[in-house]
Amino acid sequence: MQQEYEGEIREIIAKTVCAKGKKRFVKEHQLCPDHRPEHILGYWVGNHHYSAKSFHDSVVITGKYDVTVWYSYEDHSKTDLCKQTFNYSEQIALGEVEGRLEKDEEVLVCERIEPTCNLAKIAGENIKFGVETAFTVEIIGEAKMIVVAYPPGILGENEDDEDYDEELNRDDYEDEDEEENEDGNENEADDEEDYEDQEDNEEENEE
Numbered sequence: 001m002q003q004e005y006e007g008e009i010r011e012i013i014a015k016t017v018c019a020k021g022k023k024r025f026v027k028e029h030q031l032c033p034d035h036r037p038e039h040i041l042g043y044w045v046g047n048h049h050y051s052a053k054s055f056h057d058s059v060v061i062t063g064k065y066d067v068t069v070w071y072s073y074e075d076h077s078k079t080d081l082c083k084q085t086f087n088y089s090e091q092i093a094l095g096e097v098e099g100r101l102e103k104d105e106e107v108l109v110c111e112r113i114e115p116t117c118n119l120a121k122i123a124g125e126n127i128k129f130g131v132e133t134a135f136t137v138e139i140i141g142e143a144k145m146i147v148v149a150y151p152p153g154i155l156g157e158n159e160d161d162e163d164y165d166e167e168l169n170r171d172d173y174e175d176e177d178e179e180e181n182e183d184g185n186e187n188e189a190d191d192e193e194d195y196e197d198q199e200d201n202e203e204e205n206e207e
Contacts, residue, residue, distance in 0.1 A: 008149045018105065018141045019096035021059065024113065024134035031127040033082040035073040040122065042070040045115040045131060047085075052109045052137065057096070059107060059137045062089045065115050069127050082127070092137050105141035112136050 050063030068083040113134035120129035 010147055010149050012145050012147055013101070013142050014145055015140065016143050017097070017138050018100040018102075018143050019057075019094040019139040020137060021092045021094040022112070022134070022136040023090065023092045024132070025090055026118075026130045026132045027086070027088050028128070028130050029067060029084075029086050030123075031067065031069055031082050031084055031129075032125070033069070033071060033073075033080065033127060035071075035078075035080055036125050037071040037073055037122050037127055038076060039072045040069060040120050040127065041072060041079060043117045043120050043129065044068055045117050048115050050109070050111075052107045054105060054107045054137075054139055056102065057094050059092045059094060059109075059139075060089060061092065061109070061135055061137075062087075064088070065131065067117060067129070067131065069120065069129075071122075071127065086131070090135075092135060094137070094139065096139070097143060099144040101142045101144060103142050105139050108138040108140060110136040110138075 044067075046066050046068070048063065048065040050061055053060050053062070064085055064087045066083060066085050068081055070079060070081055072079045111133070113132060115131050115133045117129050117131055120127060122128075
């Protein structure tokens, strides 16, 4: 009868995802063009740059982007572009795992939705709109974990490994046998061709 082992409780320190969070948000902005706008012909966002700073329970995203609006004025007889840079700051709450040590941590930021301008409308002499974006953040660092350790071979891994090694060796031998049979068949075919050529040469000499 195989002896049962309860295992040994140990504490280890591993590098893992200690905390993560995500957030989608819309920032409201306002442009003041040089002319009184009559119709919005188009708008877009570009030159987006951002950085992240982590705290105990949150990550603060700080960034900026350029917003350009194409509009018409003077009874739609003329058009112009209005461009402005906007700064923003957004806090993303984190859900963390137990055992987080908050030591030598790294912040990973993923931009899930690129800044997109929407809801643009004319408000008197100004143009109002919203810019939507979304981020996912992860904190990579050290965490203390409790694990159960067993001596090698207690869980039966060795038997499975031996069976797997035997199967691999058997497959290797079969492949080698097939290659040898193919080489032997090719050699026999070459010998037959040489024999036939020799008989033809003898018949020509007799004639």
